[in-house]
Amino acid sequence: MKVLVAVSRLFVGVLFIISGFIKLNDPLGFSYKLQEYFSPDVLNIPFLEPYALGISVLVVVFEVVLGAFLLVGYKPKFTVWSLLLMILFFTFLTFYSAYFDKVKDCGCFGDALKLTPWESFTKDVVLLVFILILFVGVKYIQPVFGKLQTTSLALLSFIVSLWFGYHVLEHLPWIDFRAYKIGANIAEGMKVPEDAAKPVLEYTWTFNVNGKEQDIVTDGSYPSVEGDFVSVDTKVIEEGYTPPVVDFSIEFDDEDLTEYFLSQEHVILVISYNLDKIEKNGALKLKNLQDDALKMGYSIIGLTASGAEAKQRINEAYNLDFSWYLCDEKALKTVVRSNPGVLVLDKGTVKQKVHWNDIETLELPATFSNLKLKSKLDTIFSLDQKYRDTWENYDKNFKEQSELDSLNLIDVEKIIKEFGYPGKTLVGDKTSSVAFYVIQHSNKIEDYLPTLEKAAKMGQLDFVKFAMAKDRYLMSIGKEQIYGTQGTVLNQNSAPTNIIWPIKNVSLVDSLRFVAGFKSTVEQNGKKLFGSNFKFEAFTLSDIKTQEKDNPWLMELLKDVE
Incomplete structure (x- = not known):
């Protein structure tokens, strides 16, 4: 019994600490999983959903602390009773989820290790056996150190767990196990390999044969039956390959722009799964981020699941000019554990990713080489659009706009003569279009058409x-x-x-x-x-x-x- 208790003590203690710290690394993610359990479709206790984050922090801190208590031998009876009650609850939860096929992943190990419902239940049953051994042999659980040291270690485990949970909530998970981590390519994560495993389905066909219903099971082929077809049900026998990235999209007015934005360089994504719940202090930082991004030659867009009214309200309230695109709320919660959160992409690869608390830490080196030239062209563009912002102003001020166009053309011709076409490398993506607009609004399109074509073919326009x-x-x-x-x-x-x-x-x-x-x-x-x-x-x-x-x-x- 002493040996069994010692082995069980080590196994249970280490597993609880590892499992707890993985969830404590991402308490917001675990709270989303609890909300799924609390929903009407699962346990039907939706009144707990608003408290999911607080409950998740308490549960995972308690899980880590119990593991530490067990290893150092602090208050053995309290620890073992708590472990037993917790594992009984978890075992019931995973059995319920598996038997009724309610939740596909229990979240026991966060995003680090995905377990099917039955795998989770099996894991909890094994843990229950080891904890029952501890329960029976609790008298053999003795403190490893003296009373003062044991108490100090127990208290330290509690303080460290609380601090760690608070830290990742105020920033981002210390280790990112998701498909949107820094260095991951979102576009690649959406692809399904040609040799990927396909799902295995079972089809149950129901026919009316001589007035009686008859069921026939096939792998998908239509059965040859002398009777009238009634219905068909499908059941997944074996799951096929699921790509790491699912349900991610960038849409605008029923137009899918995902591929376009994931192929662009220097793109900043502002993520807010719900604009009505956006953190005010975080939203206040977006104006400076927007201005810095545009100044350095980055494109900036927002991604949200909110509607047009919320988008307009947020932009007006916080003086934002960038457009908000549509994406699934659950996908956005997976992308970044912050509302708002910010990603810097380069052709779909996540280069930087921050919580709104850390927006100031973003490094946005200029995407071009001539800041002075960019500033000059940006001024030219403002003059080019001075009376073109509305047709009414343009009609009223045609003469003034024509004079500005002539002066702009003189400046642009000088720039082209000195630098060649001022494209993306020189002045950044957005400003690379300025010379084009000036030429487009002149009578010299024919003269500069070869210049524009060359710039376009070289990727500068x-x-x-x-x-x-x-x-x-x-x-x-x-x-x-x-x-x-x-x-x-x-x-x-x-x-x-x-x-x-x-x-x-x-x-x-x-x-x-x-x-x-x-x-x-x-x-x-x-x-x-x-x-x-x-x-x-x-x-x-x-x-x-x-x-x-x-x-x-x-x-x-x-x-x-x-």
């Missing part, structure tokens, strides 16, 4: 910008555009009509747009240009040539059209 310039140039000389980016207004029967300028190959244009990097179809682009009521209609050059009478400007433009 987004290819979609070159595509827009190409289309505008083609329209300016009365030829068909390629990508459908340009629209115009015709007077038809003395009534203005919004149209997309004729396209060279209408049947392939959306495919060409996709290859070029556009995220919308021609019709969606038309709605963006002219409003939600716009309906795309394909015009040819011959079609619009017939409108010359009401549109004198077409006469010179289309003089070579047969």
